[in-house]
Amino acid sequence: KAGVTQTPRYLIKTRGQQVTLSCSPISGHRSVSWYQQTPGQGLQFLFEYFSETQRNKGNFPGRFSGRQFSNSRSEMNVSTLELGDSALYLCASSLRSNNSPLHFGNGTRLTVT
Protein backbone atom coordinates (compact mmCIF):
# COMPACT_ATOMS: atom_id res chain seq x y z
CA LYS A 1 0.00 0.00 0.00
CA ALA A 2 1.42 3.39 -0.93
CA GLY A 3 2.18 5.76 1.90
CA VAL A 4 1.32 9.41 2.31
CA THR A 5 2.67 11.44 -0.59
CA GLN A 6 3.54 15.11 -0.30
CA THR A 7 4.54 17.40 -3.14
CA PRO A 8 6.73 19.25 -3.67
CA ARG A 9 9.55 18.10 -1.37
CA TYR A 10 11.27 21.49 -1.40
CA LEU A 11 10.09 25.02 -2.05
CA ILE A 12 11.80 28.38 -1.96
CA LYS A 13 9.56 31.42 -1.90
CA THR A 14 9.94 35.13 -1.30
CA ARG A 15 8.32 37.06 1.53
CA GLY A 16 4.83 38.17 0.55
CA GLN A 17 4.21 35.38 -1.92
CA GLN A 18 1.77 32.55 -1.41
CA VAL A 19 2.31 28.82 -1.61
CA THR A 20 0.20 25.67 -2.02
CA LEU A 21 1.29 22.29 -0.72
CA SER A 22 -0.31 19.02 -1.72
CA CYS A 23 -0.93 15.76 0.12
CA SER A 24 -2.29 12.40 -1.00
CA PRO A 25 -3.29 10.17 1.92
CA ILE A 26 -2.99 6.43 2.25
CA SER A 27 -5.74 4.71 0.31
CA GLY A 28 -8.80 4.33 2.51
CA HIS A 29 -7.78 7.08 4.93
CA ARG A 30 -10.27 9.91 4.93
CA SER A 31 -8.67 12.06 7.61
CA VAL A 32 -5.79 14.34 6.67
CA SER A 33 -3.95 16.50 9.21
CA TRP A 34 -1.26 19.11 8.67
CA TYR A 35 1.59 19.91 11.05
CA GLN A 36 4.39 22.45 11.06
CA GLN A 37 7.82 21.55 12.40
CA THR A 38 10.42 24.22 13.12
CA PRO A 39 13.85 23.80 14.75
CA GLY A 40 13.54 23.35 18.50
CA GLN A 41 9.79 22.94 18.29
CA GLY A 42 7.75 19.83 18.22
CA LEU A 43 5.13 19.30 15.61
CA GLN A 44 2.57 22.06 15.79
CA PHE A 45 -0.94 21.17 14.67
CA LEU A 46 -2.36 23.28 11.86
CA PHE A 47 -5.66 21.65 10.98
CA GLU A 48 -7.45 18.41 10.21
CA TYR A 49 -9.84 17.60 7.40
CA PHE A 50 -12.27 14.73 7.26
CA SER A 51 -14.89 14.17 4.59
CA GLU A 52 -13.97 17.50 2.98
CA THR A 53 -14.72 19.41 6.20
CA GLN A 54 -12.27 21.05 8.57
CA ARG A 55 -12.74 19.27 11.90
CA ASN A 56 -10.06 20.85 14.06
CA LYS A 57 -7.86 23.91 13.78
CA GLY A 58 -4.68 24.80 15.60
CA ASN A 59 -3.50 28.18 16.78
CA PHE A 60 -2.23 29.59 13.49
CA PRO A 61 -3.19 32.83 11.74
CA GLY A 62 -5.78 32.93 8.99
CA ARG A 63 -2.99 33.09 6.39
CA PHE A 64 -2.85 29.32 6.80
CA SER A 65 -5.75 27.55 5.15
CA GLY A 66 -6.53 24.19 3.66
CA ARG A 67 -9.05 22.12 1.88
CA GLN A 68 -9.84 18.53 1.13
CA PHE A 69 -11.22 17.04 -2.03
CA SER A 70 -13.73 14.25 -2.53
CA ASN A 71 -10.89 11.76 -3.13
CA SER A 72 -9.46 12.73 0.31
CA ARG A 73 -6.45 14.50 -1.20
CA SER A 74 -5.70 17.73 0.62
CA GLU A 75 -3.99 21.01 -0.08
CA MET A 76 -2.61 23.58 2.30
CA ASN A 77 -2.18 27.22 1.37
CA VAL A 78 -0.12 29.90 3.05
CA SER A 79 -0.65 33.45 1.86
CA THR A 80 1.52 36.53 2.39
CA LEU A 81 4.51 34.46 3.40
CA GLU A 82 6.69 35.61 6.28
CA LEU A 83 10.28 34.60 7.09
CA GLY A 84 8.98 32.75 10.15
CA ASP A 85 6.91 30.44 7.94
CA SER A 86 10.10 28.65 6.92
CA ALA A 87 9.55 25.14 8.23
CA LEU A 88 8.93 21.52 7.41
CA TYR A 89 5.24 21.00 6.68
CA LEU A 90 4.05 17.51 7.36
CA CYS A 91 0.86 15.89 6.23
CA ALA A 92 -0.55 12.84 7.99
CA SER A 93 -3.47 10.59 7.26
CA SER A 94 -5.41 8.25 9.50
CA LEU A 95 -8.51 6.12 9.74
CA ARG A 96 -9.77 8.49 12.44
CA SER A 97 -11.08 5.60 14.52
CA ASN A 98 -10.26 5.07 18.18
CA ASN A 99 -6.61 4.35 18.73
CA SER A 100 -5.55 4.70 15.13
CA PRO A 101 -2.20 6.44 14.63
CA LEU A 102 -1.25 9.17 12.23
CA HIS A 103 0.86 8.14 9.24
CA PHE A 104 3.09 10.88 7.95
CA GLY A 105 4.46 11.82 4.58
CA ASN A 106 8.06 12.98 4.14
CA GLY A 107 7.05 16.60 4.28
CA THR A 108 7.57 19.74 2.24
CA ARG A 109 10.54 21.88 3.25
CA LEU A 110 9.52 25.51 2.73
CA THR A 111 12.14 28.23 2.79
CA VAL A 112 11.00 31.85 2.75
CA THR A 113 13.65 34.42 1.79
Place this chain on the structure above:
Amino acid sequence: DQQVKQNSPSLSVQEGRISILNCDYTNSMFDYFLWYKKYPAEGPTFLISISSIKDKNEDGRFTVFLNKSAKHLSLHIVPSQPGDSAVYFCAAKASGNQFYFGTGTSLTVIP
Protein backbone atom coordinates in the same frame (compact mmCIF):
# COMPACT_ATOMS: atom_id res chain seq x y z
CA ASP B 1 1.15 25.79 26.13
CA GLN B 2 3.18 22.60 25.68
CA GLN B 3 0.91 19.79 26.84
CA VAL B 4 3.44 17.09 25.97
CA LYS B 5 7.04 17.57 27.08
CA GLN B 6 10.26 15.76 26.37
CA ASN B 7 12.81 17.31 28.71
CA SER B 8 15.87 15.54 27.33
CA PRO B 9 16.87 16.94 23.93
CA SER B 10 19.46 14.22 23.44
CA LEU B 11 20.55 10.81 24.71
CA SER B 12 23.59 8.66 23.94
CA VAL B 13 23.65 4.92 24.59
CA GLN B 14 26.11 2.13 23.85
CA GLU B 15 25.02 -0.51 21.36
CA GLY B 16 23.37 -3.45 23.10
CA ARG B 17 22.34 -1.46 26.15
CA ILE B 18 18.89 -0.16 27.02
CA SER B 19 17.66 3.20 25.75
CA ILE B 20 15.02 4.90 27.87
CA LEU B 21 13.22 7.91 26.46
CA ASN B 22 10.87 9.88 28.65
CA CYS B 23 7.83 12.04 28.11
CA ASP B 24 5.53 13.97 30.45
CA TYR B 25 2.08 15.31 29.78
CA THR B 26 -0.27 17.68 31.53
CA ASN B 27 -3.72 16.93 30.08
CA SER B 28 -5.51 14.23 32.07
CA MET B 29 -7.99 13.82 29.18
CA PHE B 30 -5.34 12.22 26.96
CA ASP B 31 -6.32 8.60 26.35
CA TYR B 32 -4.01 7.46 23.56
CA PHE B 33 -0.25 7.80 23.51
CA LEU B 34 2.24 7.12 20.74
CA TRP B 35 5.93 7.16 19.91
CA TYR B 36 7.31 8.16 16.54
CA LYS B 37 10.80 7.88 15.12
CA LYS B 38 12.17 10.39 12.66
CA TYR B 39 15.23 10.23 10.45
CA PRO B 40 16.56 13.40 8.76
CA ALA B 41 14.75 14.34 5.56
CA GLU B 42 11.93 11.87 6.30
CA GLY B 43 8.57 12.17 7.99
CA PRO B 44 7.96 10.66 11.44
CA THR B 45 7.31 6.92 11.40
CA PHE B 46 4.83 5.40 13.83
CA LEU B 47 6.61 3.09 16.26
CA ILE B 48 4.34 1.97 19.06
CA SER B 49 1.27 3.14 20.95
CA ILE B 50 -0.65 2.54 24.16
CA SER B 51 -4.16 3.34 25.27
CA SER B 52 -4.88 4.74 28.71
CA ILE B 53 -6.49 1.50 29.87
CA LYS B 54 -3.10 -0.24 29.75
CA ASP B 55 0.18 0.47 31.49
CA LYS B 56 2.51 -1.43 29.19
CA ASN B 57 2.70 -2.41 25.55
CA GLU B 58 5.48 -4.39 23.87
CA ASP B 59 6.46 -4.80 20.27
CA GLY B 60 9.71 -6.62 19.75
CA ARG B 61 12.58 -4.55 21.12
CA PHE B 62 10.26 -1.65 21.93
CA THR B 63 8.17 -1.32 25.09
CA VAL B 64 6.08 1.67 26.08
CA PHE B 65 5.15 2.25 29.72
CA LEU B 66 2.37 4.54 30.88
CA ASN B 67 2.11 5.89 34.41
CA LYS B 68 -1.18 7.79 34.49
CA SER B 69 -0.88 8.99 38.07
CA ALA B 70 2.46 10.61 37.26
CA LYS B 71 1.34 11.62 33.76
CA HIS B 72 4.49 10.02 32.45
CA LEU B 73 5.25 7.93 29.38
CA SER B 74 8.48 6.14 28.55
CA LEU B 75 9.88 4.14 25.66
CA HIS B 76 12.39 1.37 26.29
CA ILE B 77 14.51 0.01 23.47
CA VAL B 78 16.35 -3.20 24.28
CA PRO B 79 18.89 -3.94 22.94
CA SER B 80 19.73 -0.65 21.28
CA GLN B 81 21.16 -0.81 17.77
CA PRO B 82 22.99 1.83 15.70
CA GLY B 83 20.02 1.93 13.32
CA ASP B 84 17.90 3.19 16.21
CA SER B 85 19.76 6.50 16.09
CA ALA B 86 17.05 9.03 15.23
CA VAL B 87 14.83 11.67 16.80
CA TYR B 88 11.98 10.21 18.85
CA PHE B 89 8.75 12.10 19.40
CA CYS B 90 6.06 11.20 21.89
CA ALA B 91 2.49 12.20 21.14
CA ALA B 92 -0.88 12.11 22.85
CA LYS B 93 -4.50 12.48 21.90
CA ALA B 94 -7.73 13.19 23.74
CA SER B 95 -11.08 13.06 21.93
CA GLY B 96 -11.21 14.03 18.31
CA ASN B 97 -8.20 13.54 16.08
CA GLN B 98 -5.84 16.28 17.26
CA PHE B 99 -2.50 14.91 18.38
CA TYR B 100 -0.08 16.81 20.61
CA PHE B 101 3.63 16.20 20.14
CA GLY B 102 6.69 16.69 22.29
CA THR B 103 9.77 18.49 21.00
CA GLY B 104 11.70 15.28 20.44
CA THR B 105 14.74 13.48 21.87
CA SER B 106 17.70 12.78 19.62
CA LEU B 107 18.99 9.27 20.34
CA THR B 108 22.51 8.28 19.35
CA VAL B 109 23.47 4.62 19.67
CA ILE B 110 27.24 4.27 19.77
CA PRO B 111 28.65 1.11 18.12
